[in-house]
Amino acid sequence: MRPVSSEFLVLKATALFVLWVLLSGSFDWIHLVLGGVLSFTVAWINSGHSPFVPKFRLWGNILLYLPWLFLKIVQASLHMSKLILNPALPIDPRLIRVETKLGRRAAVVLLGNSITLTPGTITAEIDHDIVPEGLAIAPDPDALLVHAIDETLARDVTTGTLEAKIAEVFKNEERRW
């Protein structure tokens, strides 16, 4: 367990307090004091077991990445709606391997979550060392197992543009895993 400096404790407590004030919207003493005590207590309880160090640059990068992801989500949603509303229901579901060289756990989680958030593709296993019997896919610790609803959307995740974007988000982070 890493010791957490009191500086971050104050930062966390302040962030929680600001959130409290914004959400409660009342400025009388009872609310402010109660909120202050609660946010400090929560920050203090949490400081023990999470090695929390704010990484502002990483968060900034993720914020810049989100609009791009949102555009992708809108495109995929429209495609998905067309598939559903088409009387012929032209779906062709498949399980695909998505290889990744990201390595970092956090980056792979972001990749998996982005894939799932996009309609039409769902991450079924992150580093799938277990594969259910009867599937024609070999276990592979360096790949995600993704269920895709048709070929167009499957191609979106296999071309690697998503992975490249996420690699860019994490490029300035020193590697800890």
Added chain:
Amino acid sequence: MEILSVLFILAGLFFLIVAAIGVIRLPDVFSRAHAVSLTDSLGAFLMLVGLALHEGLSKNNLKIIAVLALLYIQNPVITHATIRAALRAGLKPWRREPS
């Protein structure tokens, strides 16, 4: 502003209805999960944007933003957990017959 907000809510409703139709039409749990994720990604988003426009500048908008952030964090996690559980329980994804 009111008109814009109604337009957003109607657009959101459209995607919610499409998702509901998808859940009925699609063949198995895996493809149905795709339809459901349509609800979360655009349906709920457009609805909440419509509500935020209706509210105008007020503290309720912060709550709407918080709801949105939670939706976008939780939904992929829940979908992933469901699909992984289905796969590990031995369900076979539906395949189109080669014609």
